Amino acid sequence: CTFCSQRLSTKANLKRHVKRCPKKEEVEPKENAEKVLDKDEVTSARARIKFVMGETTLQLGQKPSKPILKSMRFFSEKVEVDSKFLCFKHKESVLDGSEVASEFDGMVIDVQKI
Numbered sequence: 001c002t003f004c005s006q007r008l009s010t011k012a013n014l015k016r017h018v019k020r021c022p023k024k025e026e027v028e029p030k031e032n033a034e035k036v037l038d039k040d041e042v043t044s045a046r047a048r049i050k051f052v053m054g055e056t057t058l059q060l061g062q063k064p065s066k067p068i069l070k071s072m073r074f075f076s077e078k079v080e081v082d083s084k085f086l087c088f089k090h091k092e093s094v095l096d097g098s099e100v101a102s103e104f105d106g107m108v109i110d111v112q113k114i
């Protein structure tokens with residue numbers, strides 16, 4: 001908010017806040033106050049997982065508290081191979097998809113055809 005320097009995550013929240021901001025009438029707008037979080041800051045709340053299969057690399061974002069099974073299936077669709085025929089490994093341990101995405105944030109998962 002340009003009046004109270006509160007950081008808001010979306011433009012809609014900012015617009016709603018500015019209408020009701022208690023400091024709106026008291027203070028002149030601050031020139032260097034941040035209005036809305038950068039897109040990178042908003043998406044950083046997602047776990048970034050990098051899948052590598054040969055020369056094919058795909059980086060996916062997902063909610064950190066969710067299992068990575070959905071990302072594994074999405075990757076298999078992109079490479080046009082059924083997920084049953086792919087082996088997902090991280091540091092030599094085979095993944096079954098029940099692992100939480102936050103464990104692999106910024107990590108590389110190696111994928112091999114079976």
